[in-house]
Amino acid sequence: MVYNYIFISSGARHLDMDGYYPICVRDLEKCENVHLVYDVVDRVSKPIRSLYEFHVSQKINNIFNIPFKNIWIPLYFKNPFDNNKPLCIVFQNWGLPPRAFRYFEKKYPGAKKVVLHRDMVEAKKEKIFLYEKYFDLSMTIDNNDAEKYGYVWFEEFESKLDDLKISENYPECDVYFAGKAKDRLSKLMTIYHKLTAAGLKVHYYLLEVPEEQQVPYEGITYGKRLISYKEMLHHSINSRCMLDVNQEGAMGYTSRFLEAVMYNKPLIADNPMIKTSKFYNPDFIQVYEDWNDLDPEFVKKDEKRVDFHYKDEFSPIHLIERIDDELVKRFGK
Secondary structure, eight states: OOOEEEEEOOOOSSOOTTSHHHHHTGGGGGOTTEEEEOSSSTTOOHHHHHHHHHHHOHHHHHHSOOSOGGGGGGGSOOOOOOSSOOEEEEEESOOSOHHHHHHHHHHSTTOEEEEEEOSOSGGGHHHHHHHGGGOSEEEESOHHHHHHHTOEEOOOOOOOOSOOOOOTTOOSEEEEEEEEOTTOHHHHHHHHHHHHHTTOOEEEEEESOOGGGOOOOTTEEEESSOOOHHHHHHHHHTEEEEEEOOOTTOOSOOHHHHHHHHTTOOEEEOOGGGGGSTTOOTTTEEEOSSGGGOOHHHHHSOGGGOOOOOOSTTOHHHHHHHHHHHHHHHHOO
16 A cells, blocks of 8 residues: 555543444454554553543533643654655544644655545534634545535444354344434334234343433333444344344445344345345345335344345445545545
């Protein structure tokens, strides 16, 4: 590859190696030309981290704006490369303040900056457009956003874990779903009632459901905090079938689709993009335009029949190769 890469995993201030973003990028640890930054304060001691988190705490700064936050920026990362390749800094969801980008421009003049949008732009577009000037390349997983805003589209990516275990009491349930309800609550409830009426066992772990809408159904937990992504994966692979319910207006592959392919699980979904994938097989994946058409018999089939013949196609290593190609195309070697 032409460039060396600093890949900032999420911009999160709390390091959780079992979280979604660290798991997704784990394959990049194998790449000599990629330096992974899992946290915005890279590899510091716990006391220093605690002081940092106090200093930049949004809760505290809403009460009293603590000055001199710029002192932390040099700790975000250091360029570990000693060759002459040009540098590219990749931001996953750009969770850094504008002062950090201004620092990078002075510290690493000529370095290219790439942002990856792994969620729909619409929800945060005002903030996104404020940051747009800092990036040489903006990429999105959503086809509609790519067309609307002129971004480069890329397929979702995720590293496959080899240490997930099958439970002694497999299957834990027939269908499992964990996530924020967002605008999907009515769809999720339609699916729940359709499956349970057919005698199937459904487990949901739902976040951000208004208290007045938290109807107590067997198998539904209304959570107050995210469970770790690794724990969610554990429950997913220990269900008989995975469930993918799109946000309204979203158009791109989701993590649920990637997980089903990587771990050879049957999938029920309402994402029409799946039908364009080489992995689509109606015996393994059922895509519904209307959840009222859901056929519970699909879930009851033997899940051991599923084999997508996955060969690391979703690895983030391919994303870095794609970014390299795009940068060379735009800026040359």
